[in-house]
Amino acid sequence: MTTDHSRSSSAKRASALRSLLREPLVHFLFFGLAIFAVLAWRVPPDDPASRTIHLTREDQARLSVNFAEVMGRPPTAAELDALVARWVREEVLYREALRLGxxxxxxxxxxxxxxKMDVIAASAADAQTPDDATLARWLRAHPDRFAQDMKLTFDQLYFTGRSRAVVGRTLIDGGADWKKVGDPVSLPVHFEEASxxxxxxxxxxxxxxxxxxLRPGKEWQGPVESxxxxxxxxxxxxxPGVVPPLSAIRARVEDDWRAETxxxxxxxxxxxxxDAYKVRIDK
Structure with a gap:
């Protein structure tokens, strides 16, 4: 009975997969992405200093794929013309902006x-799927991040913008009274053994x-966003409090591992x- 049920479930999944693969939109997205990936690797971008704008069929396929991912269907001929016109307009203005400095x-x-450079460098971490062994090691290495009923004692200063927070930290590091730094807000300044x-x-x-x-200590840290x-x-x-088993907080551990990676x-x-640059800073 179990074998027949397993075969029936497998047959249903196979049938569903075949139905999905017959969908025109799936074909369109698959081949469009494949073309875009290959051409992105082989074809160098247009020179921004050039007065010639070359929109290849592969570029148009990329525009179509992006449209289909959002709308759930390929663009009509009129919609593709509008996408092309918008792309050309942006390219013209982009090149002229570069030309004018x-x-x-x-x-x-x-x-x-x-x-964007940081995003490119970090993107490989998003593509990875850590296994349970990797996450278990991460949990053992950072138990304080996941312990329940953890008690925190800290002071905090609020700022409306990151740049203001950077200036505030500079003032404190320079010896300013921290109680006179920060923007007004209805939040507690001090937390004592707070959960x-x-x-x-x-x-x-x-x-x-x-x-x-963060590491406990006497120094001010941040800026930290909220x-x-x-x-x-x-x-x-x-x-630290009690650390739950990985099975109970797997998603949270994976998010933390991915962000740190x-x-x-x-x-x-x-x-x-x-390391490829030489930097001179005048004194």
């Missing part, structure tokens, strides 16, 4: 390009997880690039 001295563009639940309810889950990764803004934190004590890849990639 509008990218130079623009802090926003500079930061955005730097972030994960207490901190999370006041400051948000994102902030709490980031806080649990749903409300940015914070400087002085974590003076952390008392991505940061490590960013650092390695930056060091490799940095």
């Amino acid at each position: 509008l990218d130079e001295g623009d802090a926003v563009i500079r930061k955005r390009l730097a972030q 994960h639940t207490t901190v999370s309810s006041e400051m948000g889950e994102e902030f709490t997880r980031a806080l649990e990764r 749903a409300l803004g940015w914070h400087l934190v002085r974590l003076t004590a952390r008392e 991505a940061r490590q890849r960013e650092d390695v990639a930056y060091k490799t690039l940095r």
Whole structure:
């Protein structure tokens, strides 16, 4: 009976897979992505300094694939024409902006390009799927990050923007009275032996997880982001609680492993690039 049931389940899954593979949209996405991947590897991008814009069939396939991923269907001929016209407009304006040097001295563009380089370096971590053994080692290496009923004692200063928090930390490091630094907000400045639940309810889950990764000490750390803004934190004590089994918190452990792995890849990639530069800083 069990064998017949297993064969029936396998037959149903195989039938469902065959039905899915017969879907035109699946074929379209598969072949479109394949073409885009091959051509992205083989064809160099157009020179931004050139006055010739060449939109290949492969470029059009990429636009079609992007459209289909969002809309769930291939574009019509009219929609593809509109996509092409929009792409040409953006390319013209992009090249002219480069020609006029509008990218130079623009802090926003500079930061955005730097972030994209970090994303490229870290992307390999997103493609990896860690097995249970990897996550079990990670949990053993970082139990404080996942312990329940952990007690945290810390001071925090709030800032409306990251740049303000950076300036605030510079002031504190320079000897300024920390109680006079920070933007006004209706949040506690001091937490004494507060649980994960207490901190999370006041400051948000994102902030709490980031806080649990900091090292206790007397120095101010951050900026640390929360749903409300940015914070400087002085974590003076952390008392670990009970660490749940991996099976109960697997998703959380994997998220933490992936985030840390991505940061490590960013650092390695930056060091490799940095070693190729000579930097002179005038005094």
